[in-house]
Every structure is written in C-alpha cells, then in structure tokens.
Amino acid sequence: MxxxxxxxxxxxxxxxxxxxxxxxxxxxxxxxxxxxxxxxxxxxxxxxxxxxxxxxxxxxxxKEKEYLAVIKLGVTSTTDDEEGEKTEHRVVTLPHRGLVEETTHYFKGVYNQVPPVYSAIKVQGEEAYKRVRRGEKVVLQARPAEIKEIAVLSYTWPELRIRVVTGPGVYVRALARDIGDRLSTGGYLTNLVRTRVxxxxxxxxxxxxxxxxxxxxxx
Missing domain, CATH: 3.30.2350.10 (Pseudouridine synthase)
Structure with missing residues (x-):
C-alpha cells in the first residue's frame, strides 16, 4: 500500500x-x-x-473532485443537508426541466459561494459550527468556488440529481442551497457521493x- x-x-x-x-x-x-x-x-x-x-x-x-449529489427542492435546511431543521417553501409553479437545466448550468465556472455556517471553517481560531451550536450568529464571507462541470442526471419534483466536478474548497451543500435559491424554491442536499479525487x-x-x-x- x-x-x-x-x-x-x-x-x-x-x-x-x-x-x-x-x-x-x-x-x-x-x-x-x-x-x-x-x-x-x-x-x-x-x-x-x-x-x-x-x-x-x-x-x-x-486536485479536482467529482460528486453525485441529490437535492430536494421546495425545502431549506439550517445546515444545508439532512441534519438541519427544515422549512418548507410554498412553490406556486413547479420549475420545468428546461429551467432546472438552465439554472444548474448557471453555476458552471467560478462563482462567489458562501460556505455553510455549519462547517469547520475557522472564525477567530474556532470552527464556525461550534460557535453556531452555542447560539452565536456567524457570518461567513463568500469565496470563489470553481464548478468545472455540472449536469442534470434526473429531475422529478422535488428531487434533482446532478453530477458535478469541482475545484478545491467547494461545498456541494452550499451549491445545492444556491441552486434552490436561484430557482426560488429553496433546496438542500439529501445525498452525496464523492466518486473521484x-x-x-x-x-x-x-x-x-x-x-x-x-x-x-x-x-
């Protein structure tokens, strides 16, 4: 080995x-x-x-990283994944496949991503998630996130499955949240598999x- x-x-x-x-x-x-x-x-x-x-x-x-991700639309999470408290959003018109593809493709390239507050990013020497759990308000600064490839594998409301290839330091949880925000539906990550580094x-x-x-x- x-x-x-x-x-x-x-x-x-x-x-x-x-x-x-x-x-x-x-x-x-x-x-x-x-x-x-x-x-x-x-x-x-x-x-x-x-x-x-x-x-x-x-x-x-x-090195670049490749993921298979499942996003649930219409709901947000305080942690941007299954562990957090959920809030359902009233969606009047469900986004069609074309809009979903257009929205995911929007994130290809480099965009400014705000990391999840429930993360190990240090804030004054201490992990952000520890501060949040103590009830402190934590505001993290946006940072460049490189999305090299992104593709919709399947979409049946409210579940969206994507394949994504990223540069270093990208939070797929945050990407799921941002896709939901841009669709005006909200969204959070329900499953993630890192298939390659x-x-x-x-x-x-x-x-x-x-x-x-x-x-x-x-x-």
Whole structure:
C-alpha cells in the first residue's frame, strides 16, 4: 500500500473517525486526509501516512473532485443537508426541466459561494459550527468556488440529481442551497457521493476492512 491512498468512506463516521481507525492499524500519529467528507456523505477520502505523505498533501488538496449529489427542492435546511431543521417553501409553479437545466448550468465556472455556517471553517481560531451550536450568529464571507462541470442526471419534483466536478474548497451543500435559491424554491442536499479525487476512483480505493487486513498481514 502506498503512503498516499484512497479510502472509501461509508456514511456515518466523520473523516477524522476514519483517520482514527486507520491510525490504530498503522500504529503512527503521522496521518492526515486531503478534503473532508461530511458524516452523511460517502466516497473517496484520500489519506496519507507518514511525514513525507502529509507534507505533500497540498498537491492532493488541489486536485479536482467529482460528486453525485441529490437535492430536494421546495425545502431549506439550517445546515444545508439532512441534519438541519427544515422549512418548507410554498412553490406556486413547479420549475420545468428546461429551467432546472438552465439554472444548474448557471453555476458552471467560478462563482462567489458562501460556505455553510455549519462547517469547520475557522472564525477567530474556532470552527464556525461550534460557535453556531452555542447560539452565536456567524457570518461567513463568500469565496470563489470553481464548478468545472455540472449536469442534470434526473429531475422529478422535488428531487434533482446532478453530477458535478469541482475545484478545491467547494461545498456541494452550499451549491445545492444556491441552486434552490436561484430557482426560488429553496433546496438542500439529501445525498452525496464523492466518486473521484484527481486520479483516485472507487476502483482504486480501499475499504476500512481491506486496510485492516493489509496492516494485520504485515504485522
């Protein structure tokens, strides 16, 4: 196994939970990942073991990422995903397929994206989500988000399925919210699968069980 490799993260655990499991197998503290996946998301998590691997992570972080996302329209969420409090929106005229395609295509390129307040972005040295959970009002600044490719895979109200390829630092949760806002329906992310990070794909990734077997066989 190379020092930098891809893990297929299942739904449920955080990215750091996955690292903690691998840390026990590998017997080292020098381990990191390139690009957080939310607990409700699954897919490619690139992991590095050893000082040299983690030092070179800046190259991996910059690689493009590909996702399959499911968006529920007509409802918003305080977290922009399934975990938050939901608010239904009264939609008089349902958007037709042509409008949905036009709206999603609008985001192709670079646009100013406001990250979700329930995120690990630091605000005065502390993660934004921790401040929000304490009841503080957090306002995050918009930042450039590069959408390299975006396509509608299917649309049957209220469910919209898209495939999207992004540059680094893009929040697909925020993209789902922004698509809903532009359609004037509201929307939030209900499912997310990261299918690729650069050259790392599912076919080239390991499950946690496979990683455990490989480390055990070496011991």
């Amino acid at each position: 190379e020092n930098i490799f891809a893990v297929w993260k299942p739904k449920g655990p955080t990215s750091n939970d996955v690292l903690n499991v691998i840390r026990k197998f590998a017997g080292t503290r020098h381990i990191g990942h390139a690009g957080t996946l939310d607990p409700l998301a699954e897919g490619i998590l690139v992991v590095g073991i050893g000082r040299d691997a983690t030092k070179n992570f800046h190259e991996v972080v910059q 650069g050259e790392f794909t599912k076919e080239k990734s390991f499950t946690l069980q496979e990683i455990e077997r490989r480390f055990v066989s070496k011991s």
